[in-house]
Amino acid sequence: MTDTTGAVVKSESEIGGGLTPKEAKKRRMEQMTAEERGYLRRKALMEAVWPFFRFVILFGLGFVILYPLIYMVSCTFRERSDMTDPTVMWIPRHYTLKVLKETISAMDFWNTLKTTLLLNIGCSFVQVLSCAVTGYGFARFKFKGKGLLFGIVIMMILVPTQVIALPLYAQFRFFGIRGLFSINLIDTMWTMYLPAITGNGIRSGLMILIFRQFFRGLPKELEDAAYIDGCGPFMTFIRVMIPNAGSAFLTVFLFSVVWYWNDYYVSSTFFTNTQTVAKMLQNLDTQLKQRLFNSATIEISPREQIVWKEAGCLLSITPILALYVCLQKYFTEGIARSGITGI
Amino acid sequence: MAEAKAEKKKGIKMPYEKRKAMYGYGFIALWMVGTLFFFLIPLVKSLWYSFNEVSIGTGKMLTKFVGLEKYDYVLNTDPNYTTYLKDMLLETLWKTPLVLIFSLFIAVILNQKFRGRTLSRAIFFLPVIIATGPVYKIINGDMSSTGNTGAAQFSTMFSTDLVGELLQFLGIYGLSDKMSTMISTVADNIFGIVWASGIQILLFLGALQNIPPSAKEAAQMEGATAWEYFWKITLPYVSPFILANLIFTVIDSFTSPMNTVMGRILTMKEEWKFGEASAMAWIYFAIVLAAVGLVTAIVNKFIYYEVE
Secondary structure, three states: OHHHHHHHHHHHHHOOOOOOHHHHHHHHHHHOOHHHHHHHHHHHHHHHHHHHHHHHHHHHHHHHHHHHHHHHHHHHOEOOHHHHOOOOOOOOOOEOOHHHHHHHHHHOHHHHHHHHHHHHHHHHHHHHHHHHHHHHHHHHOOOOOHHHHHHHHHHHHHOOHHHHHHHHHHHHHOEEEOOOEEEOOOOOOHHHHHHHHOOOOOOHHHHHHHHHHHHHHOOOHHHHHHHHOOOOHHHHHHHHHHHHOHHHHHHHHHHHHHHHHHOOHHHHHHOOOOOOHHHHHHOHHHHHHHHHHOOOOOOOOHHHHHHHHHHHHHHHHHHHHHHHHHOHHHHHHHHHHOOHHHO | OHHHHHHHHHOOOOOHHHHHHHHHHHHHHHHHHHHHHHHHHHHHHHHHHOOEEEEEOOOOEEEEEOOOHHHHHHHHHOOOHHHHHHHHHHHHHHHHHHHHHHHHHHHHHHHOOOOOHHHHHHHHHHHHHHOOOHHHHHHOOOOOOOOOHHHHHHHHHHHHHHHHHHHHHOOOOOOOHHHHHHHHHHHHHHHHHHHHOHHHHHHHHHHHHOOOHHHHHHHHHOOOOHHHHHHHHHHHHHHHHHHHHHHHHHHHHHHOOOOHHHHHHHHHHHOOOHHHHHHHHHHHHHHHHHHHHHHHHHHHHHOOOOOO
16 A cells, blocks of 8 residues: 555656666655655554454454354254263264254254245245335335325334234234124234235335335436336336346345244234244244153253254254355345445 | 326326326335235224223224223333333443444444455354344343253353453452453343344445545545544445434344343233233333434434535
8 A cells, every 4th residue: 555655646756767666665755754754654554453453353253153153053963961061162072963853853844944935935025026116106206295105114114013013913813894704814824925915014114215215226317218118107117127126126035035034023923823933943942842851751951952942043044044155245235235325 | 006097098188297196106006005004004003002901802802991001000010011121221222332333343344355355244244144033032042931041051151251261361360249240241242232233234334335435535645544534534424324223223122032121012912911012012112212213313413414
């Protein structure tokens, strides 16, 4: 850094001097005032020391984040007796797949995974579409009451689900037209799908906001060209805007999948027998108690139970972690590029 | 949507502006319907429930107006609620600024060029995909239903004991109890703060990348130190995001699996005490909303908007 900035400033006077870079630099240093030299020296020192500190900071904090994951893996593949063995810290003494298998059966993992994926992918998909359409409406059209309606979007971000969960439960329990008919939607997937289709699913307020910002950032000329060619607004949206919004769609979709995956509040409110992975993990304690710990033949101390809990954690984050590793770019760069940066 | 199309077909001449407005309604129509049913009505109902004795009847919810009785119960009679509320509000109060400072700091570091940057970013955003679910609860060692000592041991095994061991290693023995509790709290909270800052880092990083190169060049020409650069260039440019992140952090604390107030509300609901649960939710929400509104009003004065 020192060289380049110096060179840019002073190089004109040096041209034709026929000096080697080292000599040129020396001469430049001589021409500087003490203040300038001090600045450059401090800067050089800072640049030498800082990477070391940066490494220490990042390494330490990175470890804080990775530590639970490493611990999870370590616990999953050890026997429960290793938990009470004080010599075992990270590397298990006895490797076994037993714990993993038992946890899979306790969580009924494959069926649960199937249900979760069905809910997750489907809901995320329809919700991304509905939120994109809504966001586009807010971004590009002027209509009466727009400010008020957008205020409602902000409210949707602010109001915690817990506040509206109770009446929503009642609404799904007696779904229909008052006095005519009502059906019980509790424990069906409609309780997740209906809000998602209409852009009211988990964190949809945030998604509408992201899409609004994104579409506002696209050049207006795109649409004007389409309008002049005789394309209506809806066709313009489908033919012109959607192809341009590919990465935004993917980013929001990924976040939506993550949010649905991790949600247990909404699903435990509306589902009684339908199981999702997050809900299963939440109730893992009870499941394990029923299936494993209650047997009279073996005694399992609370500390040993951790093995199964960690295995459950590992199971439930693996799919989403795999997604994250494969599409990391869209998670980390997508949000910054497509939208929300313009708050 | 259908309306607008029909009118077009009939050939009724509509001013361009008005027609565009109709299309606007068309685009948000689906959302409006959904919001009415799945957001606005439940929101109003929940407020209404908090003033009522609620029970489930055949085919509908039965309500009996009792005025402020539920609020009175929640604030004065309920054994846990006020304690939880106080703790939760206090925690939000001191944790939010720490999360903001920390995430800005990390974002500035992650915005520099160095080897392994992509990997570091990937690691620091990991909490975004994990920390929102029940996994975090187990990681954090809070087994609510069992409350066993093993879990507590596990959560503190690393932070507390390691710090203790480190101190012993350094030859520091016999610290007062107060001191060692303080150290362990700090260690525990570093974990909490790091895990709560995923999205915030992401947003700050986005903001940092939007700082125009010209600003950076100008600062370099004038010989700004990194310290001056941070205060005179970085901070003004990211200031709008400080507010956004502040709101996001507070909202996030609502949905955190560690939120005891929300846990209490859920328990009340499971006991079919809908009125009480609603009152609890509304008190909490109203306090937080008022606080956020106040902070927004204050912070807004110090924010630098480039456009205006």
